[in-house]
Amino acid sequence: MKNHLSPQEYLSLKENMPTLITIDVREKWEHEEDPIGTIHISVYDLPKNLEKIIQYKNHDIVVCCKTGKRGLIAMKLLKANGFTSVKNLSGGYVALKESYQTNSH
Numbered sequence: 001m002k003n004h005l006s007p008q009e010y011l012s013l014k015e016n017m018p019t020l021i022t023i024d025v026r027e028k029w030e031h032e033e034d035p036i037g038t039i040h041i042s043v044y045d046l047p048k049n050l051e052k053i054i055q056y057k058n059h060d061i062v063v064c065c066k067t068g069k070r071g072l073i074a075m076k077l078l079k080a081n082g083f084t085s086v087k088n089l090s091g092g093y094v095a096l097k098e099s100y101q102t103n104s105h
Contacts, residue, residue, distance in 0.1 A: 004090040007099035021061045025074040043070040064089040
């Protein structure tokens with residue numbers, strides 16, 4: 001499976017895979033403004049907080065940030081630490097929000 005998911009692929013996976021873990025790697029204030037995901041850990045706090053998500057090491061994980069750049073960093077960090085199935089949401093929250101708006105018209 002590829003490393004990046006489009007918003008449409010993510011929404012389909014989320015709907016069809018109840019065990020999918022979404023980690024929001026945006027800053028705390030960004031998450032508070034528009035929460036997404038089942039877990040929030042800023043990408044900058046991720047290295048020192050891996051123990052909080054270690055139980056998901058063999059789960060399917062999607063990381064999400066605002067535009068996809070921090071998500072890419074988080075994905076690489078998680079994979080380097082033995083997480084087996086990590087994908088980045090391409091375009092991040094911005095693209096996901098646009099996808100919702102496009103599909104609701």
